[in-house]
Amino acid sequence: MGQVDVLPTYQFRINALSVRGCSYRFANSTSQLPLYQITTSDTSYGRKASRSPSPASTMRSDIKAQSPHYDKREDESPSGDKTASLVRQQREVSNLELFYDLFFTANLTVFTAVHEVRDSETLKQYVGFFCILWFTWYQVSLYDVRFASDSLFERIAKAVQFLVMIGFAVVGPKYNVGGAKEQAEDDAEGTTSEGYFKSLSIYLMISRMMLVFQYIQYIWLNRRNKQAYLPISLITATYFVAAMAYFGLIWTFRSVEEEHHTYRAWYAIAIIETVIATTISSVWRNISFKGTHLVQRMSLLTLIILGEGVIALATKSQRIVQSEGALEFTASTVANIFCAVLILYFIYMLYFDALVEDEHIGTIIQQVWSILHFPLHVALVLSVEGLAQCITWRAAVVRGNIFTNQYMQWQSMVNEGAYSEVGLQVNETAHYLIYRGLLTSRDLSETLEMLSYDLNNAANASAIISNGNEHPSLAKDALYWIYFTLYKTIYNIAGFDSPVQRTSLESALSPSPANETNPSGVDSEKVDFGSLSTFTDVLQSTQTTAGVFNLTYVYFFTSIGLVIILCMRIGE
Structure with a gap:
């Protein structure tokens, strides 16, 4: 008497969450992860955000309009249609992204310990390896902050990127580009530096091909959205060409007794693909970094280096x-x-x-x-x-x-x-x-x-x-x-x-x-x-x-x- 039966309502909410989550029975259960998950600009189970502005959003808009860096066209597509952003609006860094940063940290720490700067050659090698490491981290982060979702496919892709980082750590002690002649005698009875350079090219190729597969997944899941097809396809093509270029470098490394400068192509390819991917994000503003947690990602990496x-x-x-x-x-x-x-x-x-x-x-x-x-x-x-x-x-x-x-x-x-x-x-x-x-x-x-x-x-x-x-x-x-x-x-x-x-x-x-x-x-x-x-x-x-x-x-x-x-x- 006087008691209210809340059990049916509780069960109804659980069932509703099960339908919306598409097999998410427990949030931390890997066995209940979907194979893939559609990425939208709102995280509320794929629903579009409400068009009616709240007082808080109105205040943020006023502050943004007063900023000297505010661009009135930043929310417009090239056609002038003010559509919602195609990226995943996530303000916080995920635990998986933080775990990936640990692999970057481990690489930098180990390479610094075994490869201290002693002369101009080792200085070039140090900066060169950091260049490869940073741009790989950057390409992966560009995808994560905009399109990554918690699915089985994404976790497998992240595991591949973890293995790539470990591959970099293996190559690090032998990263003696520009000093092959001096290492020829020491490597005569073991694996030569040439073999490690080829391995590094393979790791770079695998990293970019994994990004290609991830962007292809996004295109397929959002195939009804015509505005996403062209810019994402261009980014996918950029990484595919970069992967093939890295793969082609495998046969360009000659004997360690000969001086070669093929390694410079690693830096050139990394810079070019970064410029192209960033330019595409600037032209098609519906896939820009607005509303993402890129600022946090960059600030966290700065904190790691400190x-x-x-x-x-x-x-x-x-x-x-x-x-x-x-x-x-x-x-x-x-x-x-x-x-x-x-x-x-x-x-x-x-x-x-x-x-x-x-x-x-x-x-x-x-x-x-x-x-x-x-x-x-x-x-x-x-x-x-x-x-x-x-x-x-x-x-x-x-x-x-x-x-x-x-x-x-x-x-x-x-x-x-x-x-x-x-x-x-x-x-x-x-x-x-x-x-x-x-x-x-x-x-x-x-x-x-x-x-x-x-x-x-x-x-x-x-x-x-x-x-x-x-x-x-x-x-x-x-x-x-x-x-x-x-x-x-x-x-x-x-x-x-x-x-x-x-x-x-x-x-x-x-x-x-x-x-x-x-x-x-x-x-x-x-x-x-x-x-x-x-x-x-x-x-x-x-x-x-x-x-x-x-x-x-x-x-x-x-x-x-x-x-x-x-x-x-x-x-x-």
Whole structure:
């Protein structure tokens, strides 16, 4: 008595949702996903949005009309018919899109770890790989923000794009375009760089073909809408031609012993397809980015790259700790870390505080706004990497100055005839620094060079200095050699490696009995301390290692300036 039976009404609502959802019994059940789902401009189960404006929408329209970037034609098609947008009006980034961004982040992190910028060639390779990675992410995102829906087909397509990103990660360590000659000997017994380049072309082809299938699905599901046929068909044809171009590049890579520049076609194709796809979205405004969450997608990627800068700062700070006292947190080093954090924070505020909402950006301006994020992200990723290197560089400079003062004391002691004491100190210092260089070594070639070249010859130099009374001139030459060798080792500990490799892996791995003159137990190249070529080699190697930061200094300040300019331009 007095109770109201609400069960029939509840059951009726469940049944209605089941009909509207087309087999969505549970929202998170993959087994209940439809094979495909029609994409409309409204997410209310395919119904058209009401034409009667609400007070909130009227207020947004007034604000948009007052914006300096407002374009009165932005909602019109080329024929002048003010039709509803054909894209999926979604304001929030989906979890699947965020998961895809994680694959981009993993690629960038891994490639940065194994492919640090050391010279102009590695700088070109770094920017080139980032170009391939970014444009692939951009093409996928252009589809996701406008036409993606939650269906079984879309999830399969996204899984393919995940695999493509993993393929990029596999190719990353061998992405040595422009340096094939130098890698020919190292790759002689394994998979050559040529094979990895062919694989990369295949991955790019698969990525674009998957986009072709996704756009074809959209055309089929919206086949009754004649206005969607032409622009989507043009985009589909663009990606199909790009996929065939990538596929054709497979047979253009020659032997690794020959120099080739076929890889430049990767960049050209990516830029051309991006320009065409963006231009089509500007001409046919019913498939533009208006009403989508493209602004969020770009801002999230910017945040990810800033996060890479935070990771780089933490990694370089930990490298100082891993040096076991060879590098220290001096006042200037701590000040560098403090300033680096502030720079990242200022970049964050400069970009996000000036971020303009989607309603305030005109259609064409929004296309330009999205494209400008490519140079912004390139400059930003170089800025954060250069910023991190400044920390360890400063720590190495401080330690190098201390070692230089120690060398001056050794010279004074040698002039006074204290050869035995100097030889003992040189031996202790050499073992101390070289051992810490081995702790922070990042690859096999650097480790073997320290074992077979630096450690063994440092022991020989110490012995010659200790017996300096017999050959004073040779002892001074050995002291001169040990100074430059250990000075270079300090910068090796800080992570600045010389591109010059003085010993091959094959010769270094040849077994040799360990003794007093060969403590490492591996075959070594003995140095003639009285030879002029010895001083030329050690001086050139040290200058090359120290010169690594010269390039960092140039691209860091150049890129940080571009970041400021582009952030101001994007925020206008």
